[in-house]
Amino acid sequence: MKILFVHQNFPGQFPHLAPALQARGHEVTALTAEKNNRPSPVRVVKYREPQEITLSSRLTRMYAQVSERGLRAARAARQMRRDHGYVPDVIFGHPGWGETLYLREIWPEARLLVYGELMYRTTGLDTDFDPEFARDGFDSRISTVARSAHLIQTIAQADAALCPTQFQADTFQPEFRSKITVCHDGVDTDRLCPDPYAVFEIPEKGVSFRPGDEVITFVNRSLEPYRGYHSFMRALPDVLAARPQAHVLIVGEEGQSYGAAPTDGISWKERYLNEVRDRLDLARVHFLGRIPYDRYIKMLQVSRVHAYLTYPFVLSWSLMESMSVGCHVIGSDTAPVREMIRHGETGHLVDFFDIKGWSARLTEALSSSERFIPQRVAARRAMVERYDLKRYCLPRLVEFVETAGQGPDRALPAS
Template identity: 40%
Template sequence: MKFLFVHQNFPGQFLHIVRRLAKSGNHEVVFISEGNVNAISGVRRVIYRMPTKTTDSVHPGAREFDLGLTRADAVAQAAMTLRTLGFVPDIIIGHHGWGELLNMEDVFPGVPLLGYFEFFYHTDKYDVGFDPEFPLIPEMLPKIRAKNAINLQALNNPGLGQTPTLFQRNTYPEWAQSRIAVLREGVDLDLCAPDPKAAKRTLQIKDVTISPKDKLVTYVSRDLEPYRGFHVLMRALPRIQKECPQARIIMVGGDGVSYGSRLVNGTWRERMLSELQGQLDLSRIHFVGKVAYDDFRALLKRSDAHVYLTYPFVASWSLREAMATGCPIVGSDTAPVREFIEDRQTGLLTPFSEPLSIADNVLEILDDRRLAKRLGGAARAEAEATLCLNDYLSRYEDLIEQLTGKSPSHAASAPKPAARRTTAAAAAPKKKAVAVRTVTARTTKKKG
């Protein structure tokens, strides 16, 4: 089969399926993206470049859409070059977030399109107005509505959508949900596997040394910011340190802002350290920035309590990987986390905005090792049941076959009639879910 993938940051959410298709040797895999250093053997890259332009004269609410249309033009031009050279794909798979797929039907009319829908913005729920610390500014409402311009254009175009969680699908209008399949992303259960001996070894992460005597609390986010509860966890640390002086806290993440608004001055790390000045033992709190993936996995394997907090927004890959690694997890009691974690069964859930409750749950896990072992084992079992990478890729191939009538795993077999429509349940696992990277959590930056 001939596959055309599109994502401005190669390989984006398509790393595992692209690797699988390329490794088989039975397919021609082409990927249109902006330039970066990433590479996958057997994949042909086609690079597009965004023209230099200013959006100063464009209404602030329309700037994102303006850039999306510009990207759509650039991608269509690259695709037209491919077509001129004789390449016509059997299917186009890409991410709708940046507008790159908007003109593909003009270049390859009739070719099935499977587009990744990540999040539909609302002015009255989910992430907007969720955090009482940041009340909604009425002037932002038109800009929030305008953020869905690309989403709405994509939903109006031919093709089927996919999204990794029920929560994300349910952010979309009811009339659109039947066109969005829930395709749960999987984890490499061998790479992200528990290591019972990790706690008996000394762990070195950059310049931080964790001994077997330490109790390790971990937190991972692409950037240390409110959307991922960084400010709330920081306020929980004084109590954690007071009640458990031997606790060491390692925070993985950069000082940028992936979601929400940037501070006028400084970083969230600097702001929280200033707010909590004199209340923390900084010799036992370690901000390690972004780390290599092997270090990230080693950190999770050693973790005595892993904290994952998020607004009602897109869940990070790090949550899935923490479950697969068997971490005892303290998670925010928010919809995207509840889809993965059941309170007191596969983790402990706590109100997002209550630092003392977060501290109490972390301390309970640190104090009760039997509870920690039970929760970690249950999280791993849930990952094995619902987050297996091979199962995910098999469902991905089933979805491709439904759209094209061809099976990627049996490319030489006679094609089956293509299905005209796939429901959102078609790509979901049979078991009902409870839900080349440096790490912080590999959520692709989606403008929100």
């Protein structure tokens, strides 16, 4: 088949799937944004990115922006068909930025598959989760509907959809569930594995860590409330006071990825660091920024306890990667995390907002590490048995594209 992947930051969620399909003899191409310079495992065509759109209302700006990006992608698609005769059998796109909105009009004969990352809701998910950041009810509901409109439009016209977790699939309206197959992107458990000889160094500070050291790890793409940075930082003073040998390794950039930016010009990182600065031994708190993947793995391999928090939102790859490495994971007791962690068996859960609870659980994990070896072993086993990239997830993803891409009579049953 001719298979076209569509993602503004390709390969995005498809770094393994696209080359796997190509290796099976399919002709695989990717349509991506012109400023995306990430290495691609397949042939790439680029579309011109839209200019920033200025509207009188910030509340509805999202839909206008994704619609414009969809138009740019459609124009590139039209040129692919008109000038080069390119007609895919299957389009597999991430609809989050609007790129798949109008592709049906260019290639009506193609099967359209979409990656269903999340359906926004005005209540019950991230929008109204954290009272510390409660917004005007009207504004919040309007902006959330504007964020979800193009996703509803896309899945309505799609032939099939893929969601990485059951929690994420369940955010979609009931009338769309029959289109959805649940299968995670996969975890490379061969690479993400325990290493008793791992060493993680911070040369500029002259410190290094090995398995067995009192190390707390915390990973976000960006240090922001959506991923519980504020709760984590508020828990640290009591932990470091109780454990004078403990160190904290924090990975994440200064800006924001999902939630709103601070309104006072101070980054979320600095705001919540400043809140507890006077009660922390900052020589033991290491902000690492963004680090290479190999270093990131070594950091997880020396971790005694890994903290992961999130709003009811898209699950981070870092949670499953830390479990694959065999970390003792303490996660927020929120729906996406409960799907991965069985409390007391593969990790532990703490209420997202329970600062005292987080301090107590992290302190316990540091002081009694031998007690939690069974949880670490069970966490890795769960990743190997259910989420391994090569042995389970990737074969099922290939099957999804090859079957759903050939018509409704060949589609996988929704799960």
